[in-house]
Amino acid sequence: MTKKAIITDLNRCVGCLACSVACKAMNNVPIGCYWNKVVRIGPNPVPGGSGQWPDVYMYFLTMGCQHCEDPECVKVCPTEASHIAEDGTIQIDRNRCIGCQFCVMACPYGVRYLDPDERVAEKCTLCEERLVQGLLPACVAQCSGNARWVGDLDEGLDSFVGTYDPLGKQRKMVDFIEPFEESDIHHLPDAGNHPGFAYILRDHEWQGGDDQ
Amino acid sequence: MTVQWPLVIFTLFLCITSGILGGISIMALQNKGENVRRKAIVASAITLVAGGIASFMHLQHWERIFNGFGHITSGITQELIGVVVLAVLIIIWFIFIQSKKKIGRALPIVTLICAIGMIVVTGHSYLMEGRPGWNIGLLLFYLGNGCLWGGLAVWLLEAISEGSDFKADDVKIAFWGTLIQLICEVLYIPFLASAHIADFGYYANVYSMTTTPLHIDSLATYAVAGPGALMFWISIVATLIVLACTIAAKRKAGSNKVLLTVAIICAIVASITFRVLLYQVGFSLTVIY
Ligand code: SF4
Ligand code: SF4
Numbered sequence: 001m002t003k004k005a006i007i008t009d010l011n012r013c014v015g016c017l018a019c020s021v022a023c024k025a026m027n028n029v030p031i032g033c034y035w036n037k038v039v040r041i042g043p044n045p046v047p048g049g050s051g052q053w054p055d056v057y058m059y060f061l062t063m064g065c066q067h068c069e070d071p072e073c074v075k076v077c078p079t080e081a082s083h084i085a086e087d088g089t090i091q092i093d094r095n096r097c098i099g100c101q102f103c104v105m106a107c108p109y110g111v112r113y114l115d116p117d118e119r120v121a122e123k124c125t126l127c128e129e130r131l132v133q134g135l136l137p138a139c140v141a142q143c144s145g146n147a148r149w150v151g152d153l154d155e156g157l158d159s160f161v162g163t164y165d166p167l168g169k170q171r172k173m174v175d176f177i178e179p180f181e182e183s184d185i186h187h188l189p190d191a192g193n194h195p196g197f198a199y200i201l202r203d204h205e206w207q208g209g210d211d212q
Numbered sequence: 213m214t215v216q217w218p219l220v221i222f223t224l225f226l227c228i229t230s231g232i233l234g235g236i237s238i239m240a241l242q243n244k245g246e247n248v249r250r251k252a253i254v255a256s257a258i259t260l261v262a263g264g265i266a267s268f269m270h271l272q273h274w275e276r277i278f279n280g281f282g283h284i285t286s287g288i289t290q291e292l293i294g295v296v297v298l299a300v301l302i303i304i305w306f307i308f309i310q311s312k313k314k315i316g317r318a319l320p321i322v323t324l325i326c327a328i329g330m331i332v333v334t335g336h337s338y339l340m341e342g343r344p345g346w347n348i349g350l351l352l353f354y355l356g357n358g359c360l361w362g363g364l365a366v367w368l369l370e371a372i373s374e375g376s377d378f379k380a381d382d383v384k385i386a387f388w389g390t391l392i393q394l395i396c397e398v399l400y401i402p403f404l405a406s407a408h409i410a411d412f413g414y415y416a417n418v419y420s421m422t423t424t425p426l427h428i429d430s431l432a433t434y435a436v437a438g439p440g441a442l443m444f445w446i447s448i449v450a451t452l453i454v455l456a457c458t459i460a461a462k463r464k465a466g467s468n469k470v471l472l473t474v475a476i477i478c479a480i481v482a483s484i485t486f487r488v489l490l491y492q493v494g495f496s497l498t499v500i501y
Contacts, residue, residue: 015418017418034419034501037417037419037501038418039412039415039416039417039418039500039501040415040416040417040418041412041413041414041415041500042413042414042415043414044413044414061412061500063498063500063501072340072341072342075285075286076285076286076287076288076337076340077283077286078277078281078282078283078286078288078289078292079276079277079279079280079281079282079283080280080283095276095279096276096279096280097273097276098271098272098273098274098276098277098279098281099271099272099273100270100271100272100288101216101270101272102286102287102288102337105213105338105340105342105343105494106340106342106343107342107496108341108342108343108496108497108498109342109496109497109498109501110496110498110499110501111501114272119272119273120272120273188410188498189410189497189498191341191342191497192341193341193342207411207412207413207415208410208411208412208498209410209411
């Protein structure tokens with residue numbers, strides 16, 4: 001089994017939006033639509049603090065399709081245009097999509113939209129055409145903070161890789177990022193869809209609930 | 213989320229169709245309403261077709277349904293199956309009526325079950341874990357709406373039929389149908405109260421810094437005293453007016469066409485405004501994207 005996913009180290013994300021811009025440029029995402037957004041979470045009060053600065057913290061949450069293990073969007077699609085691909089990612093067959101938008105309604109994160117020109121559902125594809133060529137998804141390739149890593153959840157954290165160092169060697173997530181505990185790994189709130197993407201957040205309170 | 217008008221109309225017509233079929237089935241089980249059956253069946257066929265057309269308006273590429281429509285876990289597929297079942301039942305009723313055969317008990321019982329089933333299937337396709345406000349309360353509203361339209365359909369058919377044989381019961385069914393609808397509308401509020409939108413604390417959507425971040429502490433408050441209040445209260449008041457019309461008609465001898473007209477207009481208003489409310493409270497589990 002394969003389950004491609006992205007893990008984002010939120011302590012490393014500087015909120016530069018390079019991933020978002022790269023995604024739009026690479027995938028020709030229409031104006032006003034996004035496959036990948038960076039949302040600023042906070043400043044929220046540090047638990048037990050004064051409630052005022054400097055007892056506050058903030059992080060940037062990169063959001064897009066979470067390529068869920070049990071995707072709601074696939075369940076509701078009447079034509080199986082939305083489907084689980086062989087690499088475990090969730091893809092949309094544009095020629096089968098009838099534009100009923102039930103997937104748009106069913107996604108717990110609101111990351112799908114109806115393409116205004118072609119009138120079919122769209123969302124992040126995890127750059128599947130780049131993955132098959134052995135390339136990195138555009139967002140991972142352009143991440144200025146080395147916060148984004150792509151790999152296979154079924155092969156474990158060791159499989160997650162990112163950009164290349166100046167010597168041309170590909171960085172491995174577990175070797176490159178700061179140490180983290182199992183309890184530092186978080187997911188977006190789960191509505192039974194079991195989001196595949198994961199986030200690493202150390203020393204801060206994870207917002208949104210539903211830690212796994 | 214934005215109101216999907218074709219789906220508002222589709223679900224309204226489906227509730228009307230199921231209401232009419234349920235209404236005449238109940239009457240048939242009481243050996244009543246023989247003289248209105250033809251009109252009822254024709255009306256149910258028209259509303260079913262109208263609903264079907266509305267649902268197609270929602271599809272951006274309906275021509276592609278031939279590319280493999282039919283994924284069974286999808287609510288749309290289940291709805292289509294339900295619509296076909298109702299269409300078959302309508303044809304069977306029509307054949308019975310045309311050939312002047314006795315309707316018996318089996319057909320009304322099957323029709324009643326399928327009419328209720330159709331509404332359950334319709335409501336079920338909107339039960340989405342990813343939209344906390346679309347929970348079992350939504351399904352109850354649709355069932356109530358079917359009861360409302362079933363009752364009104366019986367009343368209307370009685371009013372337009374000569375030599376009716378069920379004068380005493382027609383408004384009674386409408387009264388109970390409307391009361392059930394009112395209860396279901398009110399019941400939606402506790403269901404909304406039990407639904408939760410994920411809370412991320414303070415946040416900012418840096419793509420739209422001029423937009424005030426949305427925080428939904430309580431969907432129930434949002435519906436009753438917030439942005440959804442206008443639709444909610446119009447719907448409640450309109451349903452109360454329908455109820456008042458049925459009570460007045462029960463007490464009043466002779467023609468009650470004015471009351472019936474007011475009741476139908478208010479039922480349309482209540483049905484549409486509540487559906488708009490459903491979309492207003494139909495937030496995703498996360499609203500920060
Ligand atoms: S995040 Fe939404 S669109 Fe992506 S797989 Fe999950 S349910 Fe589907
Ligand atoms: S909009 Fe397209 S992909 Fe989404 S549920 Fe409908 S047919 Fe499937």
